[in-house]
Amino acid sequence: MDVKKRIDELEEELEKELEKVKTQAELLNVKSRYLGKKAEISSFMKHMRDLPKEKRPAFGQAVNEGKERFASLIEKRQAFLKRRSIEKKLAKERVDVTLDAPDFRVGSRHIINQIVEEVEDLFIGMGYTIEEGPEIETDEMNFEKLNLPKDHPARDMQDSLYITEETLLRTHTSPVQVRTMLEYGGKKPVKMICPGKAYRRDDDDATHSHQFYQIEGLVVDESTTMADLKGTLLVLAKAMFGPERKIRLRPSYFPFTEPSAEVDVSCANCAGEGCNICKNTGYIEILGAGMVNDYVLAASGYDPEKYQGFAFGVGIERIAMLRYGIEDIRNFYTNDLRFLRQFKA
Ligand code: PHE
Secondary structure, eight states, X not given: OOHHHHHXXXXXXXXXXXXXOOSHHHHHHHHHHHHSTTSHHHHHHHHGGGSOGGGHHHHHHHHHHHHHHHHHHHHHHHHHHHHHHHHHHHXXXXXXXXXXXXXXXXXXXXXXXXXXXXXXXXXXXXXXXXXXXOSEEEHHHHTGGGTOOTTOGGGGGSOOEESSSSEEEOSSSTHHHHHHHHHHTTTSOEEEEEEEEEEXXXXXXXXXXXXXXEEEEEEEESSOOHHHHHHHHHHHHHHHHOTTOOEEEEXXXXXXXXXXXXXXXXXXXXXTSOOTTTTTSSEEEEEEEXXXXXXXXXXXXXXXXXXXXXXXXXXXXXXXXXXXXXXXXXGGTSOOHHXXXXXXX
């Protein structure tokens, strides 16, 4: 038998079979048929014994070379199959980067939070700290230590939501004045603001909300005066409503400040001329303030003989409503995206 010729024939056969092979499993079958123990080429070695000695090396070489060629054909097919499966996968998973992306929505900060952050930045820049206090507050912190004993008529100014006899949802952020002073132990100067939620038993309407935001401010040291208060609030008013704004202080009453003031900002709409927004007065009320009452200093551990300072409390919704001409406070809490998106920063 002409082994070389037979191997060539087998090689041709193998090539043809490999062309039909589509999977790894099929490939393994073909490999075992052409190179396995029972493969024809493997049986050739047995014939070696029948050959004269001098022909054996050439015979052996021919068989080995044949096996190598078979193996390389199989390997080639395997590489081809692999490549093709990757190509198929790529084609299937192809992404058309020129297509429009699906419309997916990115959230944004609520306008109330945006204003809170603006005010925080402003006051941090002036050396203030940011403080926090609980929304569920004790009657003692919310009222008593702020010079509002139980029978005080001024408690009616703030309709409260009580939880028990002694706890309520804080009606303002002023209890954080007391908490901060107590924490400071009556010794260090205080210079803080506290943004946070407050609650009142109001029927919600265009200008009332049972939940709203305030920012409390408190400065206590040995020399801070009403002039410092006015200067500070002017900075705040200009930052919130524009550099042309002026402020004015009107005498008022809060149990926790003495003297107390209602603070107005000149109307941004008419620049003080008088219009329907400021009800022809040229000014709009924006906050309450005053010099910290001696009673409050003492109740919070500060010696009123040595320390003095100012406090103010401003409503954030009110600032936002004036700044953007929003007529209904409920807009801030009904979460209508058409409203909220207008303030996307
Ligand atoms: N706590 C007062 C209010 O909610 C505002 C205020 C704060 C007034 C600090 C004076 C000083 O109405």
